[in-house]
Amino acid sequence: MFQKGQSGNPAGPAKGTRHKITMLAEKLLEDDRDAIVRAVIAAAKGGDPTAMRLCVERLVPLRKGRPVVFDLPPVKTASDIAGAVGALATAMAAGELTTDEASAAASVIEMHRRAIETTEIEVRLQRLEERQP
Numbered sequence: 646m647f648q649k650g651q652s653g654n655p656a657g658p659a660k661g662t663r664h665k666i667t668m669l670a671e672k673l674l675e676d677d678r679d680a681i682v683r684a685v686i687a688a689a690k691g692g693d694p695t696a697m698r699l700c701v702e703r704l705v706p707l708r709k710g711r712p713v714v715f716d717l718p719p720v721k722t723a724s725d726i727a728g729a730v731g732a733l734a735t736a737m738a739a740g741e742l743t744t745d746e747a748s749a750a751a752s753v754i755e756m757h758r759r760a761i762e763t764t765e766i767e768v769r770l771q772r773l774e775e776r777q778p
Contacts, residue, residue: 710749715741717750723765726758 688696715736718728737747
């Protein structure tokens, strides 16, 4: 017997389980897919703004970002990271980059820093191992 306020399946449905209504809707759309696509295209050609938007969104998806160009000093060692982050902050303050763009660039700089750090650790470890008798 279930207790009040306690789900009969606390874990919820199994991962990947699909709702029956969703599966039915997909089946109906699949059966008439070609007719629906033709109707939307005809409506778009007829000037329907919603149909036009649907067609354009499928043909030319929105970009999730844009190429940005700003001055960034070379980053070859861990000590170069501070200069790169400073240049990033300067570009953001000047309005050359949005905060989201600066954040994405900072993530790339951080990834580069970790790669440099890993390489430096590997070199130091190799030197220590070579010194061992």
